[in-house]
Each structure stands twice: as C-alpha cells, then as structure tokens.
Amino acid sequence: MAHIHLEDGAFTPFWLIVWNLIALALIGIALMRLRKGKASPRKLAIASMCAAVGFAVFQIELPTPVGPAHMNFTPLIGILVGPSLGSVVVLVVNVFSAAIGHGGWGMIGPNSIVNIAEVVLAYYIFRLARIGLKRGYFWSGFSATSITLVISSLMVVLIVGMSEIQGSSITREQTINNMLVIAALNIATGLIEGVVTGYVAGFLGRVRPDLLEHLLPQEPHLHEVTPAGVT
C-alpha cells in the first residue's frame, strides 16, 4: 500500500491544514453513510478486527534497496468491509501508526486521503471485475489491488509534490522527480500485494464465501449470521 513515510514537521502548516481538512471531510461523509445504514455490532467488530490485522501487517517491514516497504491490505479491507467502514478502519490504523512513529500525527490526514482512495477504488474495481466482468476471485482481487495501488502511489507523489518539504529549497518539479523513485518502489510492492491479495481473495472465496457476499447486488450489506440453533 502507499503510505507517506514523512514524520511531523515535513509539511508546512498550510498544507498540513489543507490535507487534514480534506481527510476530515471524507471521514465525515463515511460516518454519515454509516449512521444512515446503522452499522450493526457485528460490522463494527469485523471492522475493528480488520483494523487490528491491518495494523499488525503494517508493522512488518519488507527491506528493499531504496527503503522500507510494507503491505497492509488496505484494498482487501475495502473489499471486505466496504468503502464507508473501510475509511474508518484506515483512519484508526493511521492513528495507531502515528502513536508509534510510523508516520507523523500531522500525516494522519494526508495518509488517510490516500488510504480512503484505496479502500473506495478497490471495493468498486473488485465489484466491477467480479460482477460486471465475471472474473474469478484471484483476477478480481489482483486487478482491484494493483490498479488501486498504482493510483494511490501517484497520489502520494502528488501530495508530497504539492506540499514540498519545508526548509528545503529544491523546486516542486525536482521533488516530484525524486518522489517518482519512491512511487516506482511502491508500485512494485503494490503488484506483489496484488498477487497476494488475489490469492487471499481466492482463499476466502473457497473457505468463507459469505465474507464476500455483500458485494453481490442483491445483498448490499454484510451477511448476518444467525446464531446456531436459532431459526
């Protein structure tokens, strides 16, 4: 997944406020949608567990020549819990990550924008591939994740390029050129995550198809499980 690995103090106050206000608006929309749909306790528990898994995977660094990279299955979380709950999940993951220095507190906003784009895009691309194009779980998961992560990597370049590093006198164009090196790394990691997500989607499709049933048009919400013995 794409994540802005900048710590606090890298962006100017102006850009920090701009990105955090945009993120706040997106989270506000997600929360309003959730309030309208009345999120059940089961949905909330599943979303929280997804956040916990996302946070756990997020901390496993993959060493690469240019710097650390990691997966956190943001697109998969989007596919599993949907765009609204997925937006809340990525915000929570970013808050816990900031608490331990994995990205700054001020970067919660910019990172949430990138991650919200990931959960929303992945959900709709997966749905399009699975229902519209009738692809299998692997190809749907792979295409949703890969396309999403390419776009989000470019969003990272755009956000850092527009904001620039404060205290630096290099030009915006130079910043963008330098950021493209990191974007290339993120895209390469994103393709690997795409393959892994494709397999995970296939695995879930075989073992727990009910987890992906909410993607079907006739069942817009997460499948409700009836307790054993209760009819």
Next chain:
Amino acid sequence: MSRRAYSSHVPDFRYITFFAETGKSVVHRMNPWTKLALLFFVVAYVTVLLDIYTMLFLLATSLTFYAVARLPLKVLLGWWSLPVLFVLSLSILYVFTEPGTSLGHLTLGRFTIGVTDQGLLLTAILLVKALAVVTFSLTVFMTTSYNNIVHIAYRALPGTLATVFLLTYRFMFETADEFSDILDAMHSRGGGLTKGIMGRSKTFAGIFGLGFVHAFERAENISKAMEARGFTGELPVTHQLRRPTYGGFALIAVALAVLVLAVISRYLDVDLIGW
C-alpha cells in the same frame, strides 16, 4: 513483563500498555487531557519551527518527560530506529539535490551524485523533529491507562469511530501475537521475509488469508457475546476523568503562549527572541 514483538525496532503495544497500567510516576498521575494537549503542542512546534537548536531543545524536553515517567531508555533507543529509518530513506528526496556547499560526491560513469551541507542539515532537522514527537507520543501512550483512553475517545470522537478505535485497541494484542507466531514459525523453518514474499506469494496468501479468516471468526464470536450482554454499538463509559488541574491549565497556557510566539517569529517578526 516479557516483550513479544516482530523486532526490537517496532513498538509493542502490549509492552506500552503494561507501562501505562502499572506505572506510578508523576507523568502517570498527570491528567490525560493535559498530556494530550501537550502532545498537540509538540506536533505544532515541529510544524511551525525550523531552527535546529530549538528542535534539539524540544527533543531534550521530550527525553526529560520520558525519563521522569521512569520508562526504559534502552527500549526507546530501539524504537527510535523506525522513524530514523523513515527519515533517512526519504532523505533521497533532498539530500543529493538540495542546493549548498558540496561535501562530497560520487561519480558513476556519466552520473555524479553529491551530498551538500544544506541537504545534511535538512536531514538532521527532520530527524530531530521526528524523534522529539515520537518520544513524546510514546510517553503519552506509555503513561495513560486504557480506561482513560476510553473516556477520551468517547469525549473526542464520533461514536462509531470511538467504538472501532477502542475495539481495535483490544483486538490488536491477539492479532499481533498471531502474526508473531506465523513469523516465528516461518523463520524457524528458514523462510526469509524478502525471499518468501517474492517467491512464495501463494504461501503468504494462505498465511494472511488464514489470519483474516481467524480474525473474522473471532470478531463474529465477540460480537455475539457482546450482543448477548446488551451491546448496541456503543461501549458504555463507566470510568470518569477529571478536568485538568489548575497546574495543568497553566502548563497548557504556557505551551499555547510559546506556540503563539513561534508563529509570530516565523510569519511576522523573524528576529523575535533571536529565532
């Protein structure tokens, strides 16, 4: 308390919570609202200020705060490696291209890359800023108990967000243990993460897929148990938290005054108090 994390470089929330629940220092007794407000000001200072000496002073203050809380310094040094790694890996953005006096260069065929004094200074500033915030942030989390975090979350966040945040906090210990088990098992069988992720995506997918399935099953069981106990989507907050004391308010007022001075010195009068 034994530590169990992926590595000594990644802060372990179980360890953090242990200190938060068992510590008896002055910082532990400090009002959580005051600590949270001070964390906000530390983040604001590093965003507004650019001078390295001021940042070094802020880092020293954060370290003092950490030491007064009687938290282990050796552990902190290990945890610092995460922000250090991020700052250094991203210094590629500017360290070679920042205008300034060249301190050395390397020529590879037709390409020459050089490090400048300004590039190094910028890296140092960002590094000190990152360490100051991380140290303060860890101190706040290592000295604030879960009950207090529950209260703050419900006061400061919308209901759904607060519920997901707090449930995640409760769930992350088990999921972290599960992934640590998987990684231990993989390492004990000679599987390297880099080698594995490139060559054995299918195996990894099975591991992560199983992790998700277990997580969903656990979430379903927990939600059934919670519903059986009358849970309707919002966790009840029984623990009450007092307002900051007069001393706490005074500390916040001083921090606010310093921030105002910092903003004035940056945007209005650059010569103010010599910054």
